[in-house]
Amino acid sequence: MKWTRDLVFCTFFLHAVSVSAINPGFKGKITSRGINYGCQIVKSVLQNRLLNMEIPNISGIKYTNVLHQLQYNINRITISNVNLPDMNIILVPNLGLKVAMSNGYIETNGNWQIKANIFRTAGTVKAQIKSIAISFYLKFGKDNTGKPIVSMTDCASCISKLQVYVSGRASWLYNLIIRWYEPSLRRYLSDEICLELQKIFTEKISPFLQTVPVTKKIDKCVGIDYSLTSLPEVAKDSLILPLKGEFYNLLHRADVPFSAPPLDFLVDYDRMLYIGFSEYFFNTAGYVFNSVGDLSINITDDMLPENSHIHLDTLTIGTLIPQVKKMYPVMKMKLHLVSDSAPVVTFLNGKIILTTSGDVFAFAILPNSTLVALFSIKLNAQITTTIGIKDDKITGQLTLDRIQLSLKKSNIGPFQVSCLQTAIDFLVSIVILPRINAALDNGYPLPLIDHFTLSNLIVQPHKNFLLVATDFTYT
Ligand SMILES: *[C@@H]1O[C@H](CO)[C@@H](O)[C@H](O)[C@H]1NC(C)=O
Ligand SMILES: *[C@@H]1O[C@H](CO)[C@@H](O)[C@H](O)[C@H]1NC(C)=O
Ligand SMILES: *[C@@H]1O[C@H](CO)[C@@H](O)[C@H](O)[C@H]1NC(C)=O
Numbered sequence: 001m002k003w004t005r006d007l008v009f010c011t012f013f014l015h016a017v018s019v020s021a022i023n024p025g026f027k028g029k030i031t032s033r034g035i036n037y038g039c040q041i042v043k044s045v046l047q048n049r050l051l052n053m054e055i056p057n058i059s060g061i062k063y064t065n066v067l068h069q070l071q072y073n074i075n076r077i078t079i080s081n082v083n084l085p086d087m088n089i090i091l092v093p094n095l096g097l098k099v100a101m102s103n104g105y106i107e108t109n110g111n112w113q114i115k116a117n118i119f120r121t122a123g124t125v126k127a128q129i130k131s132i133a134i135s136f137y138l139k140f141g142k143d144n145t146g147k148p149i150v151s152m153t154d155c156a157s158c159i160s161k162l163q164v165y166v167s168g169r170a171s172w173l174y175n176l177i178i179r180w181y182e183p184s185l186r187r188y189l190s191d192e193i194c195l196e197l198q199k200i201f202t203e204k205i206s207p208f209l210q211t212v213p214v215t216k217k218i219d220k221c222v223g224i225d226y227s228l229t230s231l232p233e234v235a236k237d238s239l240i241l242p243l244k245g246e247f248y249n250l251l252h253r254a255d256v257p258f259s260a261p262p263l264d265f266l267v268d269y270d271r272m273l274y275i276g277f278s279e280y281f282f283n284t285a286g287y288v289f290n291s292v293g294d295l296s297i298n299i300t301d302d303m304l305p306e307n308s309h310i311h312l313d314t315l316t317i318g319t320l321i322p323q324v325k326k327m328y329p330v331m332k333m334k335l336h337l338v339s340d341s342a343p344v345v346t347f348l349n350g351k352i353i354l355t356t357s358g359d360v361f362a363f364a365i366l367p368n369s370t371l372v373a374l375f376s377i378k379l380n381a382q383i384t385t386t387i388g389i390k391d392d393k394i395t396g397q398l399t400l401d402r403i404q405l406s407l408k409k410s411n412i413g414p415f416q417v418s419c420l421q422t423a424i425d426f427l428v429s430i431v432i433l434p435r436i437n438a439a440l441d442n443g444y445p446l447p448l449i450d451h452f453t454l455s456n457l458i459v460q461p462h463k464n465f466l467l468v469a470t471d472f473t474y475t
Contacts, residue, residue, distance in 0.1 A: 022229045023260035025280040026245025026447075029238040032091060034272030034472065039089055039099055041474055042200060047082045049196050050106065055079070058184045062176070070116050074125060074181055077110035084134070093236050096139040096153075104132030106189065112168065112177055123168015125177060127185055130161040134193055140239065146214045146227020148241065152201045155194035162186050208449065216445040221292045223250045226447035238267050238274075243447065245277065247284040249292060256287050261464050271456065271469040275446075277387075277394070278465045279345050285444075286343035286356075295358070296338035303431050310426055314364055320419045323412040324374060328364040334371065335427070336361040337379075345385065347461050352385040354398065359408065360424070375410040377417055379403055381428065387466055389457050393443025398436055400429050451475055 030038070055077035062070045083105045090098040106129040113122045136155040143149050164182050166174040214227040225244040233240040246256070260280035267274045289295055301312035310316055312333045318325020343356035357380045363371040382401040387394065403424055407417040448454070451474055458469040 022244075023262050023278070023280070024229050024242035024245055025260050025263075025278045025284065026226065026243040027263050027265075027276045027278075028241040028243065029235075029265075029267050029274045029276075030241070031238050031267050031269060031272055031274065032089065033269055035089055035091070035097065035239060036087075037272055037472070037474075039087060039097075042197075042205070043084055043087055043101065045200050045204065046193075046197060047084055049200065050082045050193070051079055053079055053192065053196070055108065055110075055185070055188060058181060060180065062180075068117055070114055070176075072112065072114050072177070072180055074110055074112045074177070077108055077185075079106055080109050081105070081107035084132070091234050091236055091239070092137075093234055096137050096234055097239075098137055099135065101132075101134040103130075104134065105130055106132060108185065112166070112181075114170070114173060114177075121168060121170045121173070123166060123170075125167075125181060126165045127181070128161075128163045128165075129159055129185075129189065130163070131159070132189075132193070133158045133160070134197075136194070136197060140232035140234065142228040142231055146229075146244070147212050148209050148228060148232055150201065150205060150209060152197060155197055157190045157193040159186050159190050211450050213445070213447050216447065217250065218247075218444060221250055221294075222247060222288050224248075224444065245281040245284075247281075247288040249288055256284050258283065258287075263465055265462065265465070265467055267469075271458070272471045273454075273469070275468040275470070276462075276465045277468070279347055282345040282352075282466075283342070286345065286354075290339055290342040295343070295356075296336070297432060297435070299335040299337065299427060299431055301332050304427075305430060308430070310423060312427075317362075317420075317423070320423065321412070321415045323415065324364070327412055328366075328372065328374075331367070332365045333374075334363045334365055336363070337432070347464055347466070350461050352387060352461050352466070353401075354383040354385050356381050356383065372411075374412050375415075376408040377420070377424075378406045378408050379424070383433075387461075388459060389446070389454060389468055389470070390441075390443055392446050392448045392454070394446060395443040396437075396440035398433050398440070400425065400433060403428060 057073055057075040059073040062072065064070060084101050085104070086102045088100045088102070090100070092098055108127045110125050111122065112125050114120065134155070134157040137153045139151050139153060141149040141151070162182055162185065164178045166177050214225070216224045216226060218224065225246045225248055227244050229242050229244050233242070260278050263276050263278045265274065265276050299312065304310065304312060312335065314324050314328045314331045314333060317333060337358055337360050339356055339358040341357060343354050346353050346355070357378070360377045360379055362374045362376070364374055365371060381403045383398045384401055386397045389395070405417045405421060405424060452472050453475060454470045454472055456471045460467045
């Protein structure tokens with residue numbers, strides 16, 4: 001019966017694995033076009049470093065019968081030209097990227113001196129190194145704070161053609177100089193190319209990746225967690241970065257009472273980066289802002305537009321509910337709106353719908369500033385949301401679809417709540433939403449690395465998530 005035990009064990013194990021996998025709230029996919037752009041930057045850094053490289057003197061002593069001893073010194077070797085024209089990147093799924101550069105060209109210039117017992121002579125030497133091939137692997141991981149790590153392995157460089165041109169007076173020495181210079185330069189450069197690449201990754205790119213913001217603070221209470229939930233994954237068409245994508249309470253973090261649905265989408269070659277924002281991302285925002293008590297507002301008459309024909313006083317409201325005017329003639333009013341649950345975002349047929357509910361408490365303000373509770377109404381609102389990307393931020397705009405009202409409590413006797421519909425629609429559209437929109441228009445930060453900007457954006461709502469396709473530029 002061993003196999004049944006194994007089967008039970010396997011089922012249990014698979015179950016445990018599927019339970020422990022956390023779906024990301026934010027998933028980035030860097031396409032081969034984006035990867036290529038990134039590798040071009042690495043390549044140009046390598047070219048620059050090679051151009052500024054100091055090649056050590058090549059010197060030694062050669063004993064000959066005729067002249068007894070020759071001291072040679074090849075020095076002031078500089079690289080005057082570097083060109084690495086061809087680069088090919090292969091995505092090796094589950095392993096990493098293989099980067100292969102070919103047809104590279106380097107030109108060096110230098111001086112030579114030879115001293116013997118009876119003479120000394122000097123000249124210049126130039127080398128053209130053709131058909132340089134460089135290859136290495138890039139592997140991706142994450143550190144314990146959830147930031148991405150990249151490491152370079154298996155670097156190899158190969159120089160197939162190296163042509164040395166010597167000039168000076170003693171042409172009979174040229175062959176000796178070539179014989180001294182050629183193997184040393186070949187060995188030095190092929191080692192140095194991989195060493196320089198290694199330095200670029202450890203000294204430049206790794207510190208740079210440390211600037212990836214895994215948490216972005218929004219205000220004193222709320223932040224966004226952009227840490228990697230699992231290792232970056234190399235797929236056949238992209239490098240996948242699964243990030244937590246969750247708003248949370250900075251003061252005391254707690255699990256949200258819902259989980260992220262699976263998030264996957266296709267990419268093509270049109271853009272460098274595709275980002276999926278799960279509905280989870282937006283819903284954690286609503287949940288956290290609601291839990292820290294940010295989703296309440298008081299409306300008073302002075303918040304209405306100056307030319308408004310509606311006023312928040314017992315005179316105006318009294319034309320809709322006569323008791324108000326009768327019981328509290330000519331007084332200002334105040335409305336206190338508070339959400340009673342977190343707003344929920346749903347992606348429906350290409351639209352993003354926000355549904356929210358709450359209570360409106362209406363007060364009359366007595367001449368001595370005391371508030372008298374008049375009535376309270378339960379409110380359900382459906383709001384259409386437009387999401388955009390501006391600079392390095394995600395922004396939003398809300399427009400009211402409809403509000404449903406029902407009376408909860410009245411201290412002024414019964415009345416038809418429908419008579420308040422127009423006034424409430426007006427207050428929400430004209431007073432509340434513009435305030436929320438101004439905040440949403442300021443935006444919430446994306447997990448971008450310094451010096452990268454986005455361009456050519458496409459924003460598309462899908463089922464369960466928002467897809468953003470974009471190019472990026474390093475400046
Ligand atoms: C290389 O050779 C030049 C010229 O002989 C000399 O000035 C320089 O000090 C040498 N550099 C080193 C590091 O030996
Ligand atoms: C709104 O008014 C209520 C009732 O007067 C008060 O308790 C609350 O603190 C006010 N809220 C804000 C955000 O001003
Ligand atoms: C304000 O006026 C009302 C009615 O005149 C009165 O009942 C209440 O006690 C007053 N409150 C204060 C704080 O003076």
